[in-house]
Amino acid sequence: MSEAVAVHGAVDPAETPLTPENWGKLGMWLFLAGDAMSFGGLIVAYGALRHHSKSWPVPAEVLGINLTALMTFLLIVSSVTMVLALAGLQDGDKPRFKKFMSLTILGGAIFLGLQAYEWTHLIGHTLPHYNLAFSKDLFATTFFVLTGFHGMHVTGGVIYNSCVLAAVNRGRYQAKHVEIAGLYWHFVDLVWILIFTFVYLL
Amino acid sequence: MATTAHSHHNYIKIFIILSVLTAVEIAITLLGLPRTLLVAMLVGLAVWKAALVALHFMHLKIEKKTLTLVAIVPFVLCIFLSLMLLPDVYPR
Numbered sequence: 319m320s321e322a323v324a325v326h327g328a329v330d331p332a333e334t335p336l337t338p339e340n341w342g343k344l345g346m347w348l349f350l351a352g353d354a355m356s357f358g359g360l361i362v363a364y365g366a367l368r369h370h371s372k373s374w375p376v377p378a379e380v381l382g383i384n385l386t387a388l389m390t391f392l393l394i395v396s397s398v399t400m401v402l403a404l405a406g407l408q409d410g411d412k413p414r415f416k417k418f419m420s421l422t423i424l425g426g427a428i429f430l431g432l433q434a435y436e437w438t439h440l441i442g443h444t445l446p447h448y449n450l451a452f453s454k455d456l457f458a459t460t461f462f463v464l465t466g467f468h469g470m471h472v473t474g475g476v477i478y479n480s481c482v483l484a485a486v487n488r489g490r491y492q493a494k495h496v497e498i499a500g501l502y503w504h505f506v507d508l509v510w511i512l513i514f515t516f517v518y519l520l
Numbered sequence: 521m522a523t524t525a526h527s528h529h530n531y532i533k534i535f536i537i538l539s540v541l542t543a544v545e546i547a548i549t550l551l552g553l554p555r556t557l558l559v560a561m562l563v564g565l566a567v568w569k570a571a572l573v574a575l576h577f578m579h580l581k582i583e584k585k586t587l588t589l590v591a592i593v594p595f596v597l598c599i600f601l602s603l604m605l606l607p608d609v610y611p612r
Contacts, residue, residue, distance in 0.1 A: 336584060336586055340584065340587075343583075343587065344586070344587065344590070347587050347590045347591060348590060350591075351590050351591065351593055351594045352594075354594035354595070354598075355594045355597060355598065358594055358595075358597070358598030358601065359598075359601065361598075362598060362601050362602050362605060365602070365609075366605050366608065366609050369609050370609065378549065383546060383549070387542065387546055390542055391539065391542060394535065394538050394539065394542070395535070397573065397577050398531055398532070398534075398535045398577075400577070401531050401577050402531060405531070497579075500577070500578075501578055504573055504574075504577040504578045505578070507573055507577075508570045508573045508574060508578075511566055511569045511570050511573065512566055512570060514545075514566075515545065515562050515563065515565070515566035516566075519545060519546075519549050519562050520558075520559060520562060
């Protein structure tokens with residue numbers, strides 16, 4: 319025991335080592351770091367291809383900003399409901415957790431519905447009007463690859479969050495599991511903030 | 521209990537800041553600013569918003585520094601990737 323104390327004493331008091339309670343979070347952060355590099359690679363490739371293209375449509379004109387701004391706001395709201403759900407469970411208030419977790423899942427599902435509507439509208443009306451199409455030109459291709467890769471992440475997040483809600487309801491998951499799911503969900507929100515700027519606004 | 525109440529208040533504050541920053545982003549695209557200035561401002565705002573999410577919602581501000589270190593690595597590598605592509609993007 320005294321040896322353990324001595325070992326602890328040798329550690330810089332500003333930083334305690336990661337304890338087993340942190341391993342789940344560390345695992346998720348390592349996954350997210352890899353995932354961030356996938357998104358980073360796609361965004362950097364998008365920038366290089368766009369810079370090299372002789373002509374590039376004005377994204378705001380072709381894609382429209384209003385619906386996407388609403389989608390951005392929706393993801394930010396669902397991030398807030400996620401932290402409030404976690405705070406609820408940490409306070410031991412299960413009904414509050416269920417309420418906010420359900421709202422988080424609903425927010426993700428509405429986001430996906432809006433994205434499906436956006437894609438349908440783009441493929442059916444807007445892109446043909448500008449003579450653009452997936453795999454025919456870089457503007458449409460990079461758009462669908464980037465937003466599609468993100469949309470897959472949202473889909474995964476909605477499924478993940480639903481499983482976490484069910485597992486907490488059955489008493490199998492506690493607050494620490496919700497926190498790890500939260501990291502994933504906030505990451506999806508964070509990436510959308512960047513995609514909104516690079517793909518839609520710039 | 522007082523600390524949790526405080527952190528809830530904080531979440532709502534961050535939410536309001538994120539919403540305002542999003543509105544600012546859309547507003548400055550309508551101003552007709554010079555391209556370089558617009559790009560610099562929009563990228564700055566996006567990084568600011570992303571940092572707010574990571575620091576407050578993902579708790580990096582109160583987390584152990586090891587996790588922050590993990591989070592910073594892909595960011596640094598992506599900047600490195602961009603720099604490595606510069607000779608291709610600006611051929612002489």
